[in-house]
Amino acid sequence: MDGRTIIFYMLAALTLGSGLLAVTARKIFRSAIFLLFSLIGIAGFYFWLQYEFIAAVQIVVYVGGIVVLIIFSIFLTQQAGTELPNPPLRRIVFSVLASLFGLVFSWMLVSQHPFQTSSAQPMDPSVANIGSMMLSVNDSGYALPFELVSILLLAAMIGCIVIAIKSKQEMPTPAGMVETKTVLKQETPAEPETVS
Amino acid sequence: MEQIGLQHILFVSISLFFIGVYGFLTRRNLITMLMSIELILNSVNLNFIAFNKYLWAGKLDGVFFTIFIIAIAASEAAVAIAIIINLYRSHKSIDVESASEMKY
Numbered sequence: 001m002d003g004r005t006i007i008f009y010m011l012a013a014l015t016l017g018s019g020l021l022a023v024t025a026r027k028i029f030r031s032a033i034f035l036l037f038s039l040i041g042i043a044g045f046y047f048w049l050q051y052e053f054i055a056a057v058q059i060v061v062y063v064g065g066i067v068v069l070i071i072f073s074i075f076l077t078q079q080a081g082t083e084l085p086n087p088p089l090r091r092i093v094f095s096v097l098a099s100l101f102g103l104v105f106s107w108m109l110v111s112q113h114p115f116q117t118s119s120a121q122p123m124d125p126s127v128a129n130i131g132s133m134m135l136s137v138n139d140s141g142y143a144l145p146f147e148l149v150s151i152l153l154l155a156a157m158i159g160c161i162v163i164a165i166k167s168k169q170e171m172p173t174p175a176g177m178v179e180t181k182t183v184l185k186q187e188t189p190a191e192p193e194t195v196s
Numbered sequence: 197m198e199q200i201g202l203q204h205i206l207f208v209s210i211s212l213f214f215i216g217v218y219g220f221l222t223r224r225n226l227i228t229m230l231m232s233i234e235l236i237l238n239s240v241n242l243n244f245i246a247f248n249k250y251l252w253a254g255k256l257d258g259v260f261f262t263i264f265i266i267a268i269a270a271s272e273a274a275v276a277i278a279i280i281i282n283l284y285r286s287h288k289s290i291d292v293e294s295a296s297e298m299k300y
Binding site: 004005008012015016019020022023024028031032035038039042045046049050051053054057058061062065066069070072073074076077078084085087091092094095096098099100102103106107110111115116117118120121122123125129130133134140142145149152153156157159160163164166 | 199200202203204205206207208210211212214215216217218219221222223224225227228230231232234235238241242245246249250251252253254255256259260262263264266267268269270271272273274275277278279280281282284285290
């Protein structure tokens with residue numbers, strides 16, 4: 001058992017253990033912190049597979065962006081320290097059964113499938129290669145998805161501002177609720193963009 | 197001890213996917229459901245990278261799929277949190293049961 005194997009098992013334990021704790025923790029803030037460790041474990045897998053650029057993107061976007069956003073929204077919407085209610089036992093039993101069935105079924109499919117490894121010359125996943133392929137318009141280029149994702153990010157940004165903006169005439173009375181409902185309706189133009 | 201191969205990584209990503217599915221089915225809080233979706237998306241990313249590494253090392257297709265999935269996941273999380281905060285403002289709760297009037 002060499003060091004590579006040991007590191008793999010440690011990363012797997014970190015990712016799966018903190019992932020499991022993230023979906024079962026009773027306090028929502030701890031759940032977010034366990035999600036953070038699970039995402040760090042995934043970034044470790046990318047390092048382990050020697051895709052350093054993807055690992056850096058994973059850390060910057062997920063750990064630095066999405067988890068911080070989630071923690072901010074927890075602070076805004078949740079009373080810190082309150083515990084989430086226990087889900088009913090029936091729902092837990094059926095969710096465990098569904099997840100275990102899916103796990104066993106897909107694992108049987110995967111473990112019996114003979115994967116054909118390619119003998120092609122490995123391509124270096126360096127930043128230079130990724131950058132030149134991302135902006136090339138040849139057959140193997142990714143210029144069109146790149147442009148689509150940039151439009152999607154713009155649409156998502158404008159959509160977020162429109163949805164979350166606080167209207168000036170908002171009141172704590174039922175009139176205020178009507179006001180926010182009209183703001184809610186404006187998110188429909190941004191919705192098909194995120195689905196695609 | 198056998199060499200760590202594609203199957204080991206696939207087992208990790210399948211397990212992470214179904215952990216996310218379990219969280220999505222049991223939780224009724226919108227933020228924790230969003231966290232489960234993030235776990236599911238991450239397992240898919242790990243799958244793409246593992247396939248690219250072991251089966252199609254001559255191309256970078258899996259890397260590009262992963263980059264675009266990360267970008268889309270980031271925008272999805274931002275829009276979802278904007279909706280959640282707006283929902284909290286009008287309902288004072290982010291439980292999915294209390295958000296049923298958005299269905300109609």
